[in-house]
Amino acid sequence: MSETPKFMSREEFEKVIVEKAREDADFKKALLGKPHEAIARFGVQVPEEVEIKVVEESARVLYLVLPDNPDELTDEQLDEVSAAGGCYGHCDDFNDPGL
Amino acid sequence: MDNMADYLALALDGAPRDLFSPDEMARLNALGKKLPPGFGDFLFGFECRFGQGDPAVNLAMVTPQYNLCRYLIKGILEHHLFNVHARVNSVWEKLKTLIEGYLGNDPALSKCLENIILEFDRETAGDDHPVPGVFLGLRPYSRLAGNQLGDNATRRPVPRVTPGAAYRAMVRGLEIIGGNRLPGETRKTFRRIYRQLTPPAIILYAGAMLSRHTTAVRICTRHIDGTDIISFLKSTGWKGDYKTLAHVTGVWGDIFNHFILNIDVAADILPKVGVECYFHQKKQPNQEKRWKKLVEQLIAEGICAAGKGEGLLSFTARKHFFPTPVFEDDPNSPTRLPRHPLVMTRGLHHLKFIIEPEKPLSVKAYLWAGVKQLN
Numbered sequence: 001m002s003e004t005p006k007f008m009s010r011e012e013f014e015k016v017i018v019e020k021a022r023e024d025a026d027f028k029k030a031l032l033g034k035p036h037e038a039i040a041r042f043g044v045q046v047p048e049e050v051e052i053k054v055v056e057e058s059a060r061v062l063y064l065v066l067p068d069n070p071d072e073l074t075d076e077q078l079d080e081v082s083a084a085g086g087c088y089g090h091c092d093d094f095n096d097p098g099l
Numbered sequence: 100m101d102n103m104a105d106y107l108a109l110a111l112d113g114a115p116r117d118l119f120s121p122d123e124m125a126r127l128n129a130l131g132k133k134l135p136p137g138f139g140d141f142l143f144g145f146e147c148r149f150g151q152g153d154p155a156v157n158l159a160m161v162t163p164q165y166n167l168c169r170y171l172i173k174g175i176l177e178h179h180l181f182n183v184h185a186r187v188n189s190v191w192e193k194l195k196t197l198i199e200g201y202l203g204n205d206p207a208l209s210k211c212l213e214n215i216i217l218e219f220d221r222e223t224a225g226d227d228h229p230v231p232g233v234f235l236g237l238r239p240y241s242r243l244a245g246n247q248l249g250d251n252a253t254r255r256p257v258p259r260v261t262p263g264a265a266y267r268a269m270v271r272g273l274e275i276i277g278g279n280r281l282p283g284e285t286r287k288t289f290r291r292i293y294r295q296l297t298p299p300a301i302i303l304y305a306g307a308m309l310s311r312h313t314t315a316v317r318i319c320t321r322h323i324d325g326t327d328i329i330s331f332l333k334s335t336g337w338k339g340d341y342k343t344l345a346h347v348t349g350v351w352g353d354i355f356n357h358f359i360l361n362i363d364v365a366a367d368i369l370p371k372v373g374v375e376c377y378f379h380q381k382k383q384p385n386q387e388k389r390w391k392k393l394v395e396q397l398i399a400e401g402i403c404a405a406g407k408g409e410g411l412l413s414f415t416a417r418k419h420f421f422p423t424p425v426f427e428d429d430p431n432s433p434t435r436l437p438r439h440p441l442v443m444t445r446g447l448h449h450l451k452f453i454i455e456p457e458k459p460l461s462v463k464a465y466l467w468a469g470v471k472q473l474n
Contacts, residue, residue, distance in 0.1 A: 006100065006423060007109065007441060013421035042424035045439055047473055068417050069385070 016042070032056065102180065104131030106139035107158075109420055109443050110468035115410030118147050118466075123156045123221070130158060130224035135178035140171045144216075144448065145466040147411075149397065151404040159218040161236075172198055188228040189278065190309055197233070197275045211260050211268035213238045216304070223310045234306035234317070235272045240265035266293055269305040273316060276307050282314060284366035289316060292364060295334055296320060300327065303359060315363040319375070325352035328360050328374065337362075339370040340454050347374050347452045347460070354389055354396075361451070371455040375465075383415040383446050390447065402462050411464050415446040419473075439474040 008016075017039070021028040031038040035052040036045075046052060055063055100106060107127050111119055119127075144159035162172060175181055176195055184191035194217075200208040201215060217231035240260040270289070274280055281289070293302065299322040306317035323331060325348030329341065348358070354376075361373035384390040394412060397403035422438035445468035453461045 006105065007420040008423055009112070010419045010421065013424070016424050043438055044422050044424060045474070047439070050440075050473060 013044075100136040100139055102132050102136050103134035103138045104128045106136070106470050107131040107143070109418075109441065109470050110143055110445060111145075112418060112420075112443070113416065114445075115413055117404070117406035117410035118414065118464075119145075119156060126221055126224050127156065127158060130219055130229060133180060133184075133227070133229060134160075135175045135180045137171060137175035137178060139470055141469075143468045144218075145468070146218075147407070147464045147466065149403040149407050149462045149464060157218060157220050158224070159216055161216045162214045172202060184228045188230065190230045190276070191228065193276050193278055194231070194233065197272060200272075200275065205271070207264070207268050207271055211238055211240070211265050212236060212272065216306075218306075220310050230310045232306055232308040232310055232317075233276045234304045234319075235269060236304050237265050237269065237302060240301060262293075265302070266290070269302070273305060273307050276309070277314070281316070282365075285314065285316060285364060288366060288368070289318070289364050292318065292335055292362075292368070295331065296323075297327075297331070300331070308363075313363070313365075315365040315369055318362050318364055320360045320362075321357075323358060323360055325349065325358060328358060331360070332362075332368070332372070335368055337368045337370075337372070339368075339372060340456055343454045343460055344372070344374070347454065350396075351376055351393075351452065354393055359449075371453065373451045373453050375449050375451045377449045381446065381448065384412045385415070393450075397462060400460075402460055407464075411447060411466075414466055417442065417444045419443075439472045441470055441472055443468065443470045445469070 017031070021031050027038060027041070030041075032054050035054045036048060039046055039052070057063055104127075108131075111124065111127070138160050142161040144161060146157040146159065176198060181191065181195070185195050186192075197208070198215065199205075201212050203209045212235055214236040216234040216236065218234065219229050219231050223229045238260045240262050270281060270286070280286075296302065300320050301322060302318055303321040304317070304319040306319075308315070308317055320331075328348055329344060332339070332341075332344070351374075352358075356379045357377040359375035359377070361375065363369040363371065378387050378389060390412060394403065394408035398405050398408050420441045420443065422440070445466065448465040448467045451463045451465065453463065455461075
């Protein structure tokens with residue numbers, strides 16, 4: 001919606017990283033060894049609590065990535081995302097009227 | 100982020116076009132550009148009408164819980180976009196007074212209000228200073244001591260809110276935002292209804308629908324089941340369509356776990372009512388198979404367009420977004436500011452059936468989304 005996108009999708013970001021790793025062996029080594037530090041060189045800080053696994057495919061090794069499944073989010077995680085401890089309609093605590 | 104439009108774009112990235120057409124996205128974009136970016140920290144709600152050829156999407160924003168929101172909301176009140184609206188449109192000025200009261204200037208409000216919802220109707224989204232409907236979310240009120248009530252999200256003890264204090268806070272908030280005392284008849288009916296609600300039923304929200312040019316007060320009640328909805332409305336003297344209401348609470352009552360009744364209170368309860376329907380714990384379609392059954396049934400009844408039903412079932416998502424990279428070989432460059440990824444999560448919240456005289460039964464879907472910085 002904005003004229004100059006300030007954020008890019010994960011796929012777009014990964015493409016930039018992969019291209020950089022292809023053209024820069026030092027960066028690739030750093031990425032495989034210390035991914036947080038390597039990505040920080042793009043001015044992007046991924047929190048340490050978020051684990052990053054970098055793997056390299058070959059002719060005989062293929063990796064299949066199962067996408068994140070938001071259906072498995074707990075209420076607490078949903079609330080955390082929204083920063084809203086309550087929720088749109090307070091439906092969290094229907095089971096416990098507390099009255 | 101300069102305004103809300105950026106957040107809305109992320110929240111709705113890849114959203115089903117049957118629910119969010121390009122026209123609706125453009126409308127939301129235009130609205131988002133007029134709202135301070137601080138609203139991006141709120142939970143967003145999207146109200147989607149389900150009928151064929153009915154593309155309307157309304158936008159709602161829910162403040163975080165009281166104890167989490169002070170610094171967030173303060174920033175919004177100080178933002179120039181908020182103040183531009185407040186200088187020109189008195190509703191925004193009153194909204195500022197209300198929010199300041201909620202943040203602590205008015206003990207009656209700060210003690211009893213849990214959160215505030217702003218709802219922008221699509222019809223007014225194009226206005227220079229769009230007027231939101233304002234809903235006041237009440238803390239659970241009861242006769243129990245505060246520490247016997249639990250807050251599910253934070254497990255913190257919540258202060259005791261008595262029914263009387265909750266009522267006074269509602270009226271006070273509505274009068275601040277409306278700029279006048281509630282009309283005598285409305286106040287009288289409101290008080291009567293408040294007393295008629297049988298525990299455990301309580302009022303969850305009270306709202307002023309400012310953009311709809313009505314002085315009626317919207318009341319949303321929780322802990323009321325299908326049978327109780329009908330007997331409660333009968334006890335109030337409601338003169339509406341009981342047959343359709345019974346259909347909703349009967350047929351759909353077997354599918355859903357919980358209801359929230361929406362009524363509009365003026366001198367009487369207005370004939371149009373809404374019944375919000377919920378599943379336990381906000382479960383999404385992959386985990387809650389009843390969503391699919393529900394959509395099939397709505398389509399079969401002719402109150403949901405097939406494309407919209409399918410869109411509903413595929414709306415749930417979680418995505419990461421990354422700041423546009425700026426590669427620097429020196430990782431310790433002092434000029435670099437930390438920039439963090441964002442995670443967007445969105446899903447289905449509930450449905451609402453609208454029962455209105457001389458009109459066919461209609462249904463709206465309520466969707467939510469949140470965008471959070473990963474840091």
